[in-house]
Amino acid sequence: GRAARHLNGKAIMYADKITASMQKTIDETKYRREKQTKYNLENNITPTSLNKSLDNALAKNSVSTYHFIKEERRAAEPDMEYLTADQRExxxxxxxxxxxxxxxxxxxxxxxxxxxxxxxxxxxE
Structure with missing residues (x-):
């Protein structure tokens, strides 16, 4: 997931041996990296890291907003004790x-x- 989007493309796997699923993941990552590198070269693209600030994202989700949403959601939802199995799923x-x-x-x-x-x-359940 996230390692594929990392600017340096590094991921660390810990294991005693490389399993078939690990090898498949490594091979797929290598294939995708080669394909992306080729595309970048053909289109003169230099990968850069995003410089998003978490301050704005965290500020908009303040504790007071959270409590307001939480109370609003509680009143709108049915009582969970009386749900059928299908409704619960x-x-x-x-x-x-x-x-x-x-x-x-x-x-x-x-x-x-x-x-x-x-x-x-x-x-x-």
């Missing part, structure tokens, strides 16, 4: 998508809250 999928979106948007507090809600739902 659907809610888990929905919450997982929302959690991944929140994490991608660096809203880690909301992502953690959703993760905890997913765990509660999974325990009820």
């Amino acid at each position: 659907k809610m888990i999928r929905t919450k997982r998508k929302a959690m991944e979106k929140a994490a991608k948007e660096l809203d880690f507090m909301l992502a953690a809250q959703l993760r905890d809600e997913i765990k509660v739902l999974q325990k009820q």
Whole structure:
């Protein structure tokens, strides 16, 4: 995942031996890197690192905003104790998508809250 987007393209794998899946990953990474390098050379592209500031992302997700959202969500959702198995699975999928979106948007507090809600739902199965 993330190592492929790193400017220097480094990833460290720890193991006693290289497994078939590790070798497949290494080969695929090598193939993609060669393909990307060729494309970059043909199009005169120099890879650069993003210089995004986390300050803005973290500032927009303040604790007060988080608590407001948390309370609003609680009132709008059905009581989890009375869900059917299908409803529970659907809610888990929905919450997982929302959690991944929140994490991608660096809203880690909301992502953690959703993760905890997913765990509660999974325990009820």
